[in-house]
Every structure is written in structure tokens, then in C-alpha cells.
Amino acid sequence: MTSWCFLFLAIILHSCAAQRLPxxxxxxxxxxxxxxxxxxxxxxxxxxxxxxxxxxxxxxxxxxxxxxxxxxxxxxxxxxxxxxxxxxxxxxxxxxxxxxxxxxxxxxxxxxxxxxxxxxxxxxxxxxxxxxxxxxxxxxxxxxxxxxxxxxxxxxxxxxxxxxxxxxxxxxxxxxxxxxxxxxxxxxxxxxxxxxxxxxxxxxxxxxxxxxxxxxxxxxSEFTCSAWNMPEVNSVNKVCSRAQKEDTRRWAVEVSPKLLSSLNTYTGIPYTSSMKKVDQVAIPDFRSGAMENWGLITYREAQFLFDPSEDTVTTKQSATCTITHELSHSWFGKLGHNGLVFSDFSQ
Missing domain, CATH: 2.60.40.1730 (tricorn interacting facor f3 domain)
Known part of the structure; x- marks a missing residue:
């Protein structure tokens, strides 16, 4: 049974390799x-x-x-x-x-x-x-x-x-x-x-x-945005969504600079050493929970926005974890893939 598993895996890997560019x-x-x-x-x-x-x-x-x-x-x-x-x-x-x-x-x-x-x-x-x-x-x-x-x-x-x-x-x-x-x-x-x-x-x-x-x-889009300043630098960043969701952007605006400052301190590498801004956008229908596009993070609305009149503390914690996860990709991912932190994951 084990040999069949290895053979199956080898076939899959060979097929994937065949579809890679030279x-x-x-x-x-x-x-x-x-x-x-x-x-x-x-x-x-x-x-x-x-x-x-x-x-x-x-x-x-x-x-x-x-x-x-x-x-x-x-x-x-x-x-x-x-x-x-x-x-x-x-x-x-x-x-x-x-x-x-x-x-x-x-x-x-x-x-x-x-x-x-x-x-x-x-x-x-x-x-x-x-x-x-x-x-x-x-x-x-x-x-x-x-x-x-x-x-x-x-x-x-x-x-x-x-x-x-x-x-x-x-x-x-x-x-x-x-x-x-x-x-x-x-x-x-x-x-x-x-x-x-x-x-x-x-x-x-x-x-x-x-x-x-x-x-x-x-x-x-016709989205509207709320602005926040990046810690220690003169950089204006935005949290954007449908206009009627403006009030639910407040938590992201409040917590994002704190999270970014913590990541700057933890890694010892300022975010702005590689990218000047980080905007975050809530998309009404989005295939993933979020996507760490460098400088323009996109989220599913339900994973990002927080309505204090309707949502629970658990929802707030979940949104905070999602934001932290996506912001951290700016170091553990993008800089890593460029050889500044880790070796290229594709190798």
C-alpha cells in the first residue's frame, strides 16, 4: 500500500513539474x-x-x-x-x-x-x-x-x-x-x-x-475609505468598504496601526523599508477569507468588519487575528520570498 502511495505522489509531482515554465x-x-x-x-x-x-x-x-x-x-x-x-x-x-x-x-x-x-x-x-x-x-x-x-x-x-x-x-x-x-x-x-x-x-x-x-x-469601485497613519512615519493608509459599512471599519482603523507597530518592533524591519502604504479593502463577495496582496490587502467583509451593535467579542477577536495574519505576510512571505528573511518557498 505504501509503495502505491509513493507511486501516486510521484505521478502527481511529475505532472506538476511538467506544467512549470522552463x-x-x-x-x-x-x-x-x-x-x-x-x-x-x-x-x-x-x-x-x-x-x-x-x-x-x-x-x-x-x-x-x-x-x-x-x-x-x-x-x-x-x-x-x-x-x-x-x-x-x-x-x-x-x-x-x-x-x-x-x-x-x-x-x-x-x-x-x-x-x-x-x-x-x-x-x-x-x-x-x-x-x-x-x-x-x-x-x-x-x-x-x-x-x-x-x-x-x-x-x-x-x-x-x-x-x-x-x-x-x-x-x-x-x-x-x-x-x-x-x-x-x-x-x-x-x-x-x-x-x-x-x-x-x-x-x-x-x-x-x-x-x-x-x-x-x-x-x-465606488467604495469610501477611512484613513489612518502608519506608526513613526508620515504615511496615510486606508480602510475601505461599501459606504453603508463605514461605522464597521472603525475597529480595523483603530487596531491596524497598533498591529503594524508591533510587527515592526518584533521583526526589526520597518514596513516602510519596502512598501510605502498598506490599504485594506472589504469585498462583499470574496473567495478567500483574505488575501495578503502587498500594499493592498483584500478581505471578505465578514472576516474583517466589526459591528459593535451586532457582533460578539469572538467576532472582534477573529477579525483581529485575520488582520494580524495578513499584515504579517509583509515580512513572513513577501520579504522572505525576496530572500531578505527566508529562502524562496518555490525552491
């Missing part, structure tokens, strides 16, 4: 641009457009590059591999495992930077809460509202932009998102905004630290 090409920086139209915040709309630029290099010479692109969610319009300002002649395919294979007619050189530029049309998920998905809720007047948010763990960033969608492929990310003017956009980092002539707002987010694709996140 370790030939490595990204160093992404620039992701998304446009989400007003129609996608209605009952039937589910579209967006995107462009990704990836700076990458190869460990060894090759005629091909493999990465991920969600076959059922992204329709690639154009694809270019650029070297020294010149676009190389390439073809591409996307298989049933979401592997995007780019084949070049000339050999790609080792230890040389290339830029991969892809434009595409995307589809929001409306049947599950993975990747970039559309959700709905009722506001305080009973009106139905729509939001767009993300859940990229473990392999769902590929549904939003072509990428090397495995934890070991770390890079920096510079993201910009254009949305209808009435909506707010949040992502992992601080941002600046500009109003465009067509009535949309362009959000330009600062470049992230080196990180894995599954930790990227954004929320586009």
Missing part, C-alpha cells in the same frame, strides 16, 4: 496598462483592454520564450519582441494550459535584454472570483452597484495580463489603470491621477518592489 527566460520589469470602460460596470458588460511591456533576459540562447496568458480570457491583438529598437520576426501560440509560446526566426541571445510588448482584449470573470472579476452589491439605497477587483493567487494573474505566472519569477510592476470618472482605483502602491478629455480618470501607480505576480491587486 527557467530560460526571466522577467525583470513589467509595465501594465489597463482600460476598463463604463459598460463593464453594468449588468452585461465584461470587457477591458490591456497592454503589457515586459523587460526580460535569457539564461541561455534560445529560439523561443514561454510565459502565461489566460487562453479563455485574453485575446492577443499584437505581439512584438524588441531588441535595440528593432522588432524581431516572431510567431506565437497559446495552448490549453495557458502557455504562451513565442517563436523567433533568429536566435535570442543569452544575458541580453529584450522587451516583449503585447496588446490585447480581455474579459472580466463573472462566473468565479479568480483573476480579474466583476462583482455586485447593494448600496445604502438598495441600488445595485458593480465593482471590479482581483484575486491572483495562485495562477490567475495570467487572466489579466500575459506574465510569468509562477512565484519564482519576480519582477517590478508599474501599473496604470483608466476608469470612469465616478469610480476610484486602488492598487499596491501610491498613485497620481489625471482627468482625460473623454471623461475618464487615469491612475498612474508607483513602481512596486520586486515581487511575484500573485501579489498584484487592484480594486475599482
Amino acid at each position: 527557467t530560460v527566460a526571466y522577467p525583470s520589469a513589467y509595465k501594465v496598462s489597463l482600460v476598463i470602460p463604463e459598460s463593464s460596470f453594468t449588468e452585461k458588460g465584461d470587457s477591458f483592454t490591456g497592454k503589457v511591456e515586459i523587460v526580460l533576459a535569457l539564461e541561455e540562447a534560445s529560439y523561443s520564450i514561454e510565459l502565461h496568458a489566460g487562453r479563455d480570457y485574453l485575446s492577443i491583438a499584437t505581439l512584438q519582441v524588441i531588441h535595440d529598437g528593432t522588432a524581431l520576426h516572431t510567431t506565437f501560440t497559446v495552448d490549453e494550459n495557458d502557455v504562451l509560446t513565442i517563436s523567433a526566426t533568429q536566435q535570442l541571445l543569452a544575458h541580453t535584454d529584450y522587451k516583449l510588448v503585447v496588446t490585447y482584449d480581455g474579459r472580466l470573470s463573472t462566473t468565479d472570483m479568480n483573476g480579474i472579476y466583476k462583482s455586485s452589491y447593494e448600496d445604502g439605497t438598495g441600488a445595485k452597484k458593480y465593482l471590479v477587483t482581483t484575486q491572483f493567487e495562485s495562477i490567475y494573474a495570467r487572466r489579466t495580463f500575459p506574465c510569468f505566472d509562477e512565484p519564482s519569477f519576480k519582477a517590478t510592476f508599474t501599473i496604470d489603470i483608466t476608469v470612469p470618472q465616478k469610480l476610484n482605483a486602488m492598487s499596491n502602491t501610491l498613485f497620481t491621477t489625471s482627468l482625460l478629455p473623454d471623461g475618464t480618470t487615469h491612475y498612474q501607480f508607483e513602481t512596486t518592489p520586486k515581487m511575484s505576480t500573485y501579489l498584484i491587486a487592484f480594486v475599482i
